[in-house]
Amino acid sequence: MSEIAADPTHPRYQSLLMRHRLEQAAKKGMLADSALIAHGRGEAFDYLLGEQTIPSALIATKHALGLLMAAERPVLSLNGNAVALAGSELLQLASRLGCPVEINIFYRTPERMEALLTHLHELQSALGLEVPIFGAAPDARIPGLEGPRAKCCKDGIFSADVLLVPLEDGDRCEALVAMGKTVLVVDLNPLSRTAQLASVTIVDELSRVVSNMNELSHQSSEVLMSPSFHNSEVLSSSLDHIAEFLAEKRD
Numbered sequence: 001m002s003e004i005a006a007d008p009t010h011p012r013y014q015s016l017l018m019r020h021r022l023e024q025a026a027k028k029g030m031l032a033d034s035a036l037i038a039h040g041r042g043e044a045f046d047y048l049l050g051e052q053t054i055p056s057a058l059i060a061t062k063h064a065l066g067l068l069m070a071a072e073r074p075v076l077s078l079n080g081n082a083v084a085l086a087g088s089e090l091l092q093l094a095s096r097l098g099c100p101v102e103i104n105i106f107y108r109t110p111e112r113m114e115a116l117l118t119h120l121h122e123l124q125s126a127l128g129l130e131v132p133i134f135g136a137a138p139d140a141r142i143p144g145l146e147g148p149r150a151k152c153c154k155d156g157i158f159s160a161d162v163l164l165v166p167l168e169d170g171d172r173c174e175a176l177v178a179m180g181k182t183v184l185v186v187d188l189n190p191l192s193r194t195a196q197l198a199s200v201t202i203v204d205e206l207s208r209v210v211s212n213m214n215e216l217s218h219q220s221s222e223v224l225m226s227p228s229f230h231n232s233e234v235l236s237s238s239l240d241h242i243a244e245f246l247a248e249k250r251d
Helices: 013-027 035-048 055-070 080-097 110-127 170-178 193-197 206-216 231-250
Strands: 074-078 101-103 162-164 182-186 200-202
Touching: 013 080, 035 231, 055 162, 055 182, 055 200, 055 206, 055 231, 074 080, 080 101, 080 110, 080 206, 101 110, 170 182, 170 193, 182 193, 193 200, 200 231
Parallel strands: 074 101, 074 162, 162 182, 182 200
Antiparallel strands: none
């Protein structure tokens, strides 16, 4: 996938790069029509965070990574936007964790699944990695969900004890938590149902989160996890940061 031909010194270069990746993914048939709308909503919240990894988000990132490293059956669950925005980085993270990835999308069609699977396999080949990629042949269902999004793979999402599910919808997050799974989400909106229901919420932009995880993956899970971690405190801290940001802009 070609990168944007913009000046890397542009103050919003990273944002422009992410938009370009989504545009390219849409052309390849990887995304639903609503994907760009969802990304735009997230960008608005990222602006309120100062387009940076705030301290509480880094704490949540470290804790989530520690949980993944300590898990018996960790899995990265990816939708179209996640693959488009950080497919290579997520494969690198899965390789470091020794875990599979599974494509699970809200608007599931054979064409979209083929486009996403093909893209991931191409990225994996270019990176020289061997990460199990599930999703092509779902053979299990998530209890409490209806329709195509309930489909999953028995050796992937269904059997996982700890799941990283970036850019998730609230209903599926709730259903996965109800299954007894530790659900780690990346959501720029701290008020969303997903953010409120997850075991760990990282209020940050996905590509920053995965880059941070890859950089921190040399540390031990014991060092990364916080024994005093409370997700409600992470959410409150992110809201405080947004309030402070808005107050500064008013002044």
